Amino acid sequence: MRWSGEPFFSLKTTSFPGSFWAQLYSQRPPVVVVGASERLLDQGFIAKLSTAVAVDQTYIVAVVATTSEKLMAESLSQGADRVVSVPQCSARIFCALIKSLLPKPESASCYAPYRLNADAQAVFIGEKHIHVRRLVFELANYLFVHNGTIVPKATLLRDVWGLDNRRCETRRVEAHASLVKKQLQLDGTYGWRLRSTRGNISGYGVFRGGVNRRTLPDSETSAGYPHSSSVRTFDHGVSTRRESKALAQP
Numbered sequence: 001m002r003w004s005g006e007p008f009f010s011l012k013t014t015s016f017p018g019s020f021w022a023q024l025y026s027q028r029p030p031v032v033v034v035g036a037s038e039r040l041l042d043q044g045f046i047a048k049l050s051t052a053v054a055v056d057q058t059y060i061v062a063v064v065a066t067t068s069e070k071l072m073a074e075s076l077s078q079g080a081d082r083v084v085s086v087p088q089c090s091a092r093i094f095c096a097l098i099k100s101l102l103p104k105p106e107s108a109s110c111y112a113p114y115r116l117n118a119d120a121q122a123v124f125i126g127e128k129h130i131h132v133r134r135l136v137f138e139l140a141n142y143l144f145v146h147n148g149t150i151v152p153k154a155t156l157l158r159d160v161w162g163l164d165n166r167r168c169e170t171r172r173v174e175a176h177a178s179l180v181k182k183q184l185q186l187d188g189t190y191g192w193r194l195r196s197t198r199g200n201i202s203g204y205g206v207f208r209g210g211v212n213r214r215t216l217p218d219s220e221t222s223a224g225y226p227h228s229s230s231v232r233t234f235d236h237g238v239s240t241r242r243e244s245k246a247l248a249q250p
Contacts, residue, residue, distance in 0.1 A: 021052070028056050031101050036062035036075045036083070050079025059101045109144065113190055116141050123183075125190055132183050135160070139173075140180045143194070143206040150195070152203040170202075177204045 024032070032053065034046060049060060061082045062075035072083045082101070084094055109116050115124040121137045123130040132140070138160050143151065153170045157163045161172065177194065180186065186194035186206060196204050 024049075024052060029058060030103055031059045031061060031098055033061045033063060033098070034075075034080070036064050036071055036080070038071060041071065041074045041078065044078065046075055046078035046080055057103075061098070061101070109141070111144050111147065111192065114144070114184070114192065116144060125185070130183060132179075135176055136179050136183065139176050140184055140206075143180070143204060147192075147206045147208070150197050150201055150203045150205040152201065156203070173204070 032049065034040070034049065036046065040046070046060060046062060053060070059081045060079060061084060062072075062080035063084050063086065064071045064075065065086050067085050067087055072085065075083045082097065084097065109118070113126045116122075116137070117124070118141060121132075121134060123132055123137060123140065139156065142156065142160050153173045156173050157170070177196065181194040184194075186192050188209065191209055193207050193209070194204060195207055196202075
């Protein structure tokens with residue numbers, strides 16, 4: 001295929017309308033490119049296509065072989081998201097347009113069934129969006145990154161709040177940890193639990209499953225952080241292993 005005299009790429013096409021609709025419903029493509037001829041527009045094809053993909057996040061790109069404003073305007077009125085005129089658009093620009101419409105990879109960390117999107121500061125449990133405040137998200141994200149470890153309150157104050165260790169400020173950690181547990185349902189319902197320790201090791205940690213209040217099973221691993229029969233603690237960027245005698249819940 002050639003585009004305005006330039007070498008171009010091959011497109012997967014179908015010659016039979018029935019086959020086209022079958023592929024559309026089975027594949028749910030993010031972008032559909034349509035050659036918007038006058039005959040096709042007279043049949044209302046783009047309008048039908050727009051209705052068919054209304055529930056999907058599918059872009060319709062109409063390609064017009066001429067510079068006819070009539071065809072371009074009709075394509076848009078029938079529901080096309082973009083209109084490209086072949087004489088006025090190079091293959092490079094067309095490729096860049098299609099790439100810009102494709103779904104962007106999500107910058108999310110997955111701890112099934114939880115997904116934490118740092119860019120949008122959004123938490124999902126499966127497909128359910130959990131609305132949380134910024135510091136609740138940042139604390140939850142930090143604990144999930146260091147899952148399988150107990151993170152001291154002083155470390156959380158420094159890394160999440162940017163505060164020096166102040167004993168009176170630990171109540172902030174306790175209040176937000178309580179919100180994290182409640183709003184994200186970190187009680188084992190979805191396979192994760194928020195745990196706290198008191199005494200010499202005072203902090204919080206997120207662990208997989210319904211772990212024992214005193215120890216963690218040797219066989220479990222999570223996101224690259226090994227579990228053991230002792231509780232791992234994380235302090236100032238260094239992970240250490242200590243026995244904890246007072247595992248409790250916030």
